[in-house]
Amino acid sequence: MEPVHSVPKSIDEYIAGYPTDLQKLLQSVRQAIRDAAPEAEEKISYRMPTFFFHGNLVHFAAFNRHIGFYPAPSGIEAFKQELSAYKSSKGAVQFPLDQTIPYELIRKITAYRVKENREKAERA
Numbered sequence: 025m026e027p028v029h030s031v032p033k034s035i036d037e038y039i040a041g042y043p044t045d046l047q048k049l050l051q052s053v054r055q056a057i058r059d060a061a062p063e064a065e066e067k068i069s070y071r072m073p074t075f076f077f078h079g080n081l082v083h084f085a086a087f088n089r090h091i092g093f094y095p096a097p098s099g100i101e102a103f104k105q106e107l108s109a110y111k112s113s114k115g116a117v118q119f120p121l122d123q124t125i126p127y128e129l130i131r132k133i134t135a136y137r138v139k140e141n142r143e144k145a146e147r148a
Contacts, residue, residue, distance in 0.1 A: 035066050035073040042086055049125060053084050053091060056127040060134035078145035081137050090118040091125060095133045098140060103133050 032038035039050045050073075057064070057075050061082075064075040072085040072094070083094040090111075097115045100107060106129055111118045119125050 031071060032068055034068065038068060038073050046086055046121075049091065049121070050084070050086055052127060053093070053125065053130060056130040057082055057084070057134045060131040061138045064138070075134070077138055078141040081141060082134050087118075089122070090120050093117050093119060093130060093133075095137050099133045099137050102136055103129065106132075 032041060035054060039047050039054070042050065054066075054073065061075055061077055064077040064081050067074050067076055069076075069080065070083065072083040072092075074083045075081040080096070082096075082099070083092075085092045085094075094116045100112055100115060100117060106126075107117050110120075
């Protein structure tokens with residue numbers, strides 16, 4: 025599913041390019057991430073909504089049948105057990121649109137990535 029516009033300049037613009045029912049899901053994903061990463065900066069990177077905190081934190085994107093969530097390979101690995109019900113790859117997981125989106129799991133993974141990025145920044 026392609027958004028109405030090709031290159032959004034903000035997460036609001038990205039979300040606005042989708043049908044209302046999908047906009048609600050995307051706003052809920054955004055809020056789950058925001059809950060776990062209140063200090064993160066929102067931006068568009070790789071044409072996807074991105075949260076940035078001492079580097080890229082997580083990305084998400086809408087597709088025809090799923091919402092893609094990209095918490096980096098470390099986020100996938102750390103929650104491998106909880107993510108086992110979903111199609112995933114080294115750095116991404118797909119949450120099907122015909123199932124309940126696991127917002128609490130998104131919060132937990134994002135919080136893990138915040139801690140990871142903060143520790144990496146403190147060591148630098």
